[in-house]
Amino acid sequence: MPGAAGLKDATAIAGIGQTPFAKHLPEDEKTLACRAVLAALDDAGIAPGEVDALASYTMEETDEVELAKAVGFGDLTFFSRVPYGGGGSCATVAHLAAAIAAGQASVGVAWRSRKRGSGPRPWTNTVVQLPTPAQWTRPSGLLRPVDEIAMLARRYMYEYGATRDHLFNVALACRNRANQNPAAVMYERPLTRESYMTSRWISEPLCLYDNCLETDGALACVVVSRERALDCRHRPVLVHSAAQGLPAQHHGMVNYWNDDPLTGPAWTAARHLWKHADFTPQDVDVAQIYDAFTPLVPLSLEGYGFCGRGEGGAFTEGGALEIGGRLPLNTGGGGLSEAYVHGFNLINEGVKQLRGTSTAQVPGAATCLVTAGEGVPTSALLLRS
Amino acid sequence: MLEPLVDPDGAPFWEYAARGELRVQTCADCGEPRFPPRPCCPHCQSFVSAWALTSGRGRIWSYVVPHPPLLPDYAEHAPYNVVLVELAEAPRIRLVGNLVREAGAPLGSFPPDRVRIGARVQAVFDGNRPPQWILERP
Numbered sequence: 001m002p003g004a005a006g007l008k009d010a011t012a013i014a015g016i017g018q019t020p021f022a023k024h025l026p027e028d029e030k031t032l033a034c035r036a037v038l039a040a041l042d043d044a045g046i047a048p049g050e051v052d053a054l055a056s057y058t059m060e061e062t063d064e065v066e067l068a069k070a071v072g073f074g075d076l077t078f079f080s081r082v083p084y085g086g087g088g089s090c091a092t093v094a095h096l097a098a099a100i101a102a103g104q105a106s107v108g109v110a111w112r113s114r115k116r117g118s119g120p121r122p123w124t125n126t127v128v129q130l131p132t133p134a135q136w137t138r139p140s141g142l143l144r145p146v147d148e149i150a151m152l153a154r155r156y157m158y159e160y161g162a163t164r165d166h167l168f169n170v171a172l173a174c175r176n177r178a179n180q181n182p183a184a185v186m187y188e189r190p191l192t193r194e195s196y197m198t199s200r201w202i203s204e205p206l207c208l209y210d211n212c213l214e215t216d217g218a219l220a221c222v223v224v225s226r227e228r229a230l231d232c233r234h235r236p237v238l239v240h241s242a243a244q245g246l247p248a249q250h251h252g253m254v255n256y257w258n259d260d261p262l263t264g265p266a267w268t269a270a271r272h273l274w275k276h277a278d279f280t281p282q283d284v285d286v287a288q289i290y291d292a293f294t295p296l297v298p299l300s301l302e303g304y305g306f307c308g309r310g311e312g313g314a315f316t317e318g319g320a321l322e323i324g325g326r327l328p329l330n331t332g333g334g335g336l337s338e339a340y341v342h343g344f345n346l347i348n349e350g351v352k353q354l355r356g357t358s359t360a361q362v363p364g365a366a367t368c369l370v371t372a373g374e375g376v377p378t379s380a381l382l383l384r385s
Numbered sequence: 386m387l388e389p390l391v392d393p394d395g396a397p398f399w400e401y402a403a404r405g406e407l408r409v410q411t412c413a414d415c416g417e418p419r420f421p422p423r424p425c426c427p428h429c430q431s432f433v434s435a436w437a438l439t440s441g442r443g444r445i446w447s448y449v450v451p452h453p454p455l456l457p458d459y460a461e462h463a464p465y466n467v468v469l470v471e472l473a474e475a476p477r478i479r480l481v482g483n484l485v486r487e488a489g490a491p492l493g494s495f496p497p498d499r500v501r502i503g504a505r506v507q508a509v510f511d512g513n514r515p516p517q518w519i520l521e522r523p
Contacts, residue, residue, distance in 0.1 A: 124456065126387060133421045135389040137481045139515050141459045141492055142467045143387075147451050151469055155447035158502050201464070204450035204497070249427065256446075256469055256479045257420050 008276060010101040012229035012236035013093065013383070015044025015222035016348040021185050021339035024118040025216040032218035033062040033113035034070050040220040045233040046107055053078035053105030053223075055092040057342060059085055062113055078105040082244075084252070086290055086335075086373030087265065089343035090381045094242035096223040106224065112344040113218035121214075137254050146211055146293060148253040149375055150203040153295035156262055157205060162313030164205065167294040168196045170329075171209045171336055173321035174291060178333025181359040185213050186337040210294040212335035219344040221351065237354045240367075240384045241277040245269030246377040253375045265378035266303025266371065273380050274305065281305040284382075285365040286353050287327050288346035291334045296374045301327075304369060304380070323360055331360040346370050347381070354385040386458045389515065394422040397436050405510045408436040409478060420478040441508035442521065443470040446479050450497040462493035466500050470508075470518055482508075485517045492517075 017039025082088030096108030298312025
């Protein structure tokens, strides 16, 4: 009976690992990848020779052959790559969960290693076509991801009355959590409303603090069956539901050419995610929402059903995203203030919350939503303990 | 300045633009306009298309004002506006461009603080560059 059992709670994240995060790390991406993967396997208590499945991003520079021969994996029977940058983060875990639930593999490793802090900015490459319809946008000076998202943010603010204060609430919640996390790049750097409101513009209406960090670092996690996870070192964190989302007539970050540019891939992923879940947005204890830019958070809050259309800005009011608020968010500091590693740190932070080991622990957290990049073909996970 | 990296689907757009015409790829069978150009119609799957002439009129749907760091040719003009214009004949089609003082003026020539969502604009052309936009009623 193919598909009868489905993915629900069939697999678990049994190990997580990471390198330090910094603007510049001396080691290369391959070495960082090896360190993160070995740390995750050690955390799970599983030997590298048992790994038989891999998943990463198409933008990952360290390939399967290089990683497998360096860290001593066994025979691999499943490996996949997910496109669209940060949209692929949760899908790496989803692909491994599907492979393991279907019997194609038994121990999967997902990883991302990136020297975005000290390496080149992708948008400065004028020869390679970025994964957007560049001929229609770049010659007019819409050059960077921040410009493309700022276009949607301006319209969102215009249509719904969202304000810079709402975007500040997002930046502040992430920074406050980073201030509790010694591994975060912004650990010792508090953010004030004054510094936000007077910071330099990057692409109006977005300022410096609406943008994620530029970070060197690597992370990995280990996915196994639920039964196997019970024998591992930590309490299993179950993959309750998983989804990818590429909506009809979606165009990536320049989603300008359809009826409703402000409903993006989050809506599509959310419909599948909740359809296969035993709980609802009201039951989510803590969320890790992809935050390359602050406006992605209100858009995602709407897409994943935490509030109605156009209410994402207002949702952030009254400390809703802080510890003790309606939906504590990005509790390691997120891409805005912990590290920007294409959202993989959000997955590992979700695991920490459900183990009860986060540096900004939500008391009794038992359910966590993790999302990948909104504004590009995306993915999401519902984790539970 | 970056030149459009033209692909086979988009080439007719740029050929018409070089003649001062704003044309949109339209399905020859069901009549649906589509943008960006692509090989077949997502509504009826027809591979036959035509390029419909538009009035070049539209309204600003949104805009941004980029500041450095930018590519050097663009940093020179920053802060400048980039507007997204909904075409009058096809509101789902929104073209990225710059609101300028007059045809051929540089992309920083219209003050960013005077750009408004909803403003009526008209396409103007300057050789092989993307269409520029001027206010319909300056």
